Amino acid sequence: MATENAVVLARGVRKKFGDNVVLDGLDLEIRSGEFVALLGRSGSGKSTFLRALGALDSDVEGYLRVPERRAIVFQDPRLLPWQRVVTNVTIGLPATKAVRQQALSALSEVNLAPKAKVWPRTLSGGEAQRVALARALVREPELLLLDEPFGALDALTRIKMHGLLLDLYRRHRPAVLLVTHDVDEAIALADRVIVLTDGAISLDVDVAVPKPRTRDSHEFASLRRRLLEELGVATEVAL
């Protein structure tokens, strides 16, 4: 891949907390519009890497190139309780009519137009997370960073959110880096799955599963097995 086309370019990224070296010479390229899922065992440094890409942490060593227009969504929607939904979407942006209009249209993209004027505390968990997605979208990010965004949602809401995220992705085509614990979620959504082990990328695979991706297909099952093995989770081998 020509590195000049990469929207994210990480070379030899290192990050430590005291003596704990969490990222240890991490190399990664993400192309414009590519959807990448990042897996790794608990504590492997996924969130640390995402925070580095969001420029939220200091003391990150190595080379890191990320676009100016980037947005991040966490597991917890982080809405300001004293601001109405629409104002939460425009937070940090100029208070103009145009911006408010863009916020309203982002809310309608996540099917929340009727909730624009309500307070965050009246929203369900899934709705609050859709507001967080609208807040990210309104910035028209070139890079969308998602840190376990559906981790706190029930299974049914999670599946609905997968469909919504794919719709938004197809419409806006940002590069996406999705941190998840869920191997099936990674395979269902991403074009490429990477695994973080001992501070660096230990596996980098394209998801060659035809769409729409059904979890019981042979390709899906075989990639799931490979990823679980890489994560050190024992799987039964079908005979």
Ligand SMILES: Nc1ncnc2c1ncn2[C@@H]1O[C@H](COP(=O)(O)OP(=O)(O)OP(=O)(O)O)[C@@H](O)[C@H]1O
């Ligand atoms: N602010 C911090 N201060 C000290 N250590 C930290 C800090 N943030 C993270 N760490 C340590 O860095 C390591 C990686 O943490 P990180 O949250 O990036 O892992 P993760 O892969 O996202 O984990 P999980 O899947 O459990 O969310 C852990 O050992 C953690 O204790």
